[in-house]
Amino acid sequence: MMIDCSKEELKILQIIGNCAQKMQLPCYLVGGFVRDKLLQRACKDIDVVCVGDGIELANEVAKQFKPTPQVAFFKTFGTANIKVGGFEIEFVGARKESYAAHSRKPEVEPGTLEDDQRRRDFTINALAISLNKDDFGALIDPFNGVEDLKLQLIRTPLEPGTTFSDDPLRMMRAIRFASQLNFSIVPETWLGIIENAHRLHIISKERIADELNKIVLSPKPSVGFDLLYKSGLLKLFFPQMIDLAGAEYIDGKGHKDNFYHTLQVLDNIAEHTNDLWLRWAAILHDIAKPATKRFEKGHGWTFHGHEVVGGRMVPKIFAQLKLPANEKMKFVKKLVELHLRPISLTKENITDSAIRRLLFDAGEDFDALMLLCNADITSKNQQKVQRYLQNFELVRQRCKEVEEKDHIRNWQPPITGELIMQIFNVPPSRIVGDLKTAIKDAILDGAIENSYEAAYAFMLQKAKEVNLVPVS
Structure with missing residues (x-):
């Protein structure tokens, strides 16, 4: 076997191969599973392509397992999937696929393995491994995807304009893989993204949000957001974030670039949590700075009330991006509204009253709030950073003392x-x-x-x- 599989994985692949052999359907392991195995990354999604009816193959494979898993199928696209032993296995017939200029849904017709590999998004995802008896385990790599894996490159198998025009979401997927894997997008593919960015409008907001959240959850999300910004994609679905970019100067006084400050805060918090919504709080914590920006003689640039205005913007942005309008949104809104409170407490003699109010307002989200505040320290002056961190530690200690004494967190007044x-x-x-x-x-x-x-x-x-x- 070209890839290193566990005994359980190998057994599943052999069962699929035997069923395909019995049905006389050439059958191949493709896509992300092959890529991730070569990168030695864990993967629970197994994609199988057969030259023939993928739904029939899924039904035959399902019968080999006890208890027999349910087969979920989509006849229009000729796809089916089953869940076995913690793995999700998707079956599809080899196909050609294309999108009309105005459409979000592809036109699909049967094809060969080569057709299927050609329609894949990137060379590193166009790898296939035979599950056929004669050459079980053999690698089929028509676009040198293994080489691109070694060189850590994102490249389309066909001319980029063709690949991206067929399914414009692939532009976001290129950026997502660059962000997740720390790969580089080759120049011609990057140019293809810039030239085809406008095509993203045919893609549903739900699919865009799904890719965006995967970028937010990547190890260093700033990589993805910087590429989204420079490619012109970000302004198409999240213009409020674009408004943060750039610094304005009056009388020689300028403010920091709040776009790149936000990316730094996002990276900082990503080092400490995989909580998607806490990362979203980092993205949106300063979102109202453009709306509240003022230049005051003698003071310079101010952003008074940006936390309040930002809190009001959160539900609208969540609705615009098709993110959930539930307690997750309320959590992000709350953190945006409160993110300056601990900072303001470091600048004054901390009274028990101020501490009690912070504990009451933050409630069970106090620790998340303090994590966001720590991440918000982005100064290049290390002495300044240490001073802020020490002050936050002082606030944290005082909060602990007051909480032990007054039990204010998650407290409700005794009179309703x-x-x-x-x-x-x-x-x-x-x-x-x-x-x-x-x-x-x-x-x-x-x-x-x-x-x-x-x-x-x-x-x-x-x-x-x-x-x-x-x-x-």
Whole structure:
């Protein structure tokens, strides 16, 4: 076998080969599984091409396993897949495939293995290994993909314009592989991306978001975002990020390039977490700086309130990029809104009140927030970096002390809105919200104890000021 397989993998491949032999269907292992095995990367997706009916082959292979896995198939595209022992195996008949200029869906017709390899996106993904009895394990590499793997190059098997015009998402895939594998895109393929960037408009936002998230999750995401920016692709689906680029100067005073600052923050946080949404918080933490940028005489450039405006932008950007409008979005919004708070605490005498408010507002996301704040330190001045880190450590320590004493994280005020309505026999109204907020603020400010009795007494006092009397 040309590739190094485990016993389990080899057994699965031999079963597929035997079924194909019985059905007289030439059959090959192709694509990402071959690539990743040659790169010694783990891979659980096995792609199989046969010269014939891939759905029939999938059904025959499924019968060889107990319990028999379910065969999911898509007749229009002639594809089927089964799940066996932690592996997802996809079967497809060798085919020719092309996209009309206006279409997001390919026109498919039967073809040879050579046709199938020609329609692949890159030479490193156009590798095939025979599963046929006569030459089981033999490598078929018509485009020198193994050489490109050794040289760490991304190259299209055909002329780039043809490959990218057929499926424009391949332009993002080229950048994704460059980012994931730390490979370089060869000049002619790179030029093909720039020339065909406008074709991305025929691709659904969901498919774009899927590729984008894979770039965000790559070991050094800045590689992918820089290529998306320079190729002209990024502005087509995420113009707000493009707005961060560049530095403006007035009276000799300039601000930093917030696009590349954001990429540095993203790389910094990527070293510490694989959490996709925490990485998105890094991408969006300064997204409102262009909208809030002002030049003030004597002060230079300011971005007052960019965290508040940025928080308001998050739901719109998530909707635009077809990212989920659920608790993941709320998490990102929250971190964008809070990302300056720990920094501001390092610049003042830290009161217990300020610490309690930070703990209350951050809640269970406090550690994620502090990780984002640490990542936000991008100065080239190492002394400055160390000073910031020491200050953050001080904030962290104070938070630990206050939390141990007051238990504010994930805390809820002892008097609820429902209780206020019941005590005073009032409907939901602004006065109920005002009373609830006043109680919460009094406890966070240390004006009253964090207890039901103290909160109740304080509520009666505040209610009296607005002529609200409890029902006996």
